[in-house]
Amino acid sequence: MNYGKKIKLLRSSLGLTQKDFALKLSIPLSTLKKIESGISNGLSAIEQILSNEKFVYLAKWFFDPNNNETPVINKSSESEPNKLLAVGHVNLPFYEVRASAGDGALVEAEEQTHLISFEPEWLDKEIGVNPKEVFLMLVDGDSMYPTLKNGAMIMVNRNFNGLSDGIYVMRHDHNLLVKRLQLLPGGIIKVKSDNNMYEPWEINKEHLNGTDIELIGRVVWSGQRM
Template identity: 45%
Template sequence: MKLADKQLQELKDLTQTATNVDLAKALGISANTIQTWRLRDKIPEKIFLKARRISQNEELPTPQGMVSLTYYDVEASAGHGSLVEVEVATEINFAEVFLRDELGVNPKEVFAMKVKGESMYPTLKDGARVIIKRVDDFAGDGIYVFRVNGQIMIKRLQFQPTKITFVSDNNHFYQPWELTHTEIKNIDFEILGQAVWGGGKL
């Protein structure tokens, strides 16, 4: 039995779930992430710790008035792109009234992640945390997190009838680039969500 299989069995025992799908739901991750762990024969230690807390009913309640957002342990490159694998790292709390009233989003439809690089400066600094609203398609011009040929990036997208222009706010060092709609259909390209908030160190 592979190491990952033994670890997954221990996770199942801890969370008292019978299938990987149930396990994924209990831990707040995707079934695809579990399959990735199997292929890599490795599971993050933090997942074991979370499973133990679940099994022992030690999960700390979310403070009243706050919403716990999934915080993905990936970096959306604000430079030339970085190859990453999506894994859940932890949760981050935001005031529900802020999400609903100030950002105008449903807390169930957003997640958080970190920005790496300077190409979106000054809008988003290196290391900034961003809140991303999940979208299945383009929702008009704006700042989006997307995957292109295995790279996770965050750029300002401008939509035109025949093409999409990818713009960096730090245009002194990063030039815009374009993809036609035909080119997009023939490559690995997916919109992961639209940025609705960003914050970090001053």
Template identity: 40%
Template sequence: MVKPSDPLPDLPPEGPRRRLLELTQQRGASLSGLSQLIDRNTTYLQQFVRKGSPRKLEEQDRKILAEFLGVNESELGAPEEKSYTSAKSGPDWVEIRRLPLGASAGPGAVVGAEAPFDAFRFSRRWLAEQGLANARLFAITVEGDSMEPLLRDGDEILVDCAQRSFRDGIHVVRLGDSLMVKRLASAGPGRVTLLSQNLAYPPVEVALEDIAIIGRVVWKGGRV
């Protein structure tokens, strides 16, 4: 879905438009691909960056882009009081958003609203011990049985959206309108295989450009 970056010779002035262009190029993505990510026509973000139309990003569009690019919404034009940063209830604790989304471990789940409904509190020291001191984390629920026994239906997982570069491992990905949790493995140049832990589900091979890697799964929790 997110294709290699397109050259744009004319840099916009400092501000959200220029920052979006810089982040897009750093991510190795394209404005047309990100336009598709937010369900807009392929020229939407090019018009925003190069011509200032629209004058500012819609709140939901900005939220999705900030999550994908791994930045605070304020970098894309959000007022500071509406920008997300990991909430801190003290120097020793970090609050991590719980999003009302289900990442399917089966055939695929349709993405819904992304506003947090709750939060987990994690020890800052524990996060550092797990190598997650600089992670950008959110929590979502696993749906389906294709990742059993590793991940079960109803488990909650922490996803580090700062880790979006492709490497073998378990990731949350968006394929079309579906959000899935799968193990990713290289299938050759420009190809990736989505693997289930449950052998009843066959591997699915897709073009790397057809998926958006939301983040790497770094922790799970669930009922015994």
């Protein structure tokens, strides 16, 4: 996943040189040049951008692969010419932790690092979720490819009405996983990867939300480069 084009679009719309933009992001100029040229994927730079409250408005734009338009910049204030419009948005918690789409990675702690802003009307009408019940995190690994690529941002809904076929974030033996669950007769749940290189496995429904297996939430949205 590479965000270089959008980072360059943002920089240009702010009227900043690479040197000035790198200074604002507190990253080396050489790093920014690599990001804009596509050598580096730029995810760390995006996290730095979105950690600034002036820029949280851009989250949906960054992770929407179909939106390649120049972001709207508010230049009406002379004192803050680069402040972005963020009125009427809600902030969702973003956790600096990755749900493994592979064999699983040990997760010792999940810490909220910053908030990312979304339009409440979009969350309600397009995604159908309550902003208070969702959070954002990243995908690590290729077992859910091509549905979810390595580095994709996912929105997870903690409050889902009953278990049904779909993609979920789950904790299994201290590993945080993102997998597709399929309900089978007899209370059996098949845990599948969309990448057929990974073998499916089965669990019993009665073992869910026990000490070894816990459903964290259902994946309702993802943002990634196509």
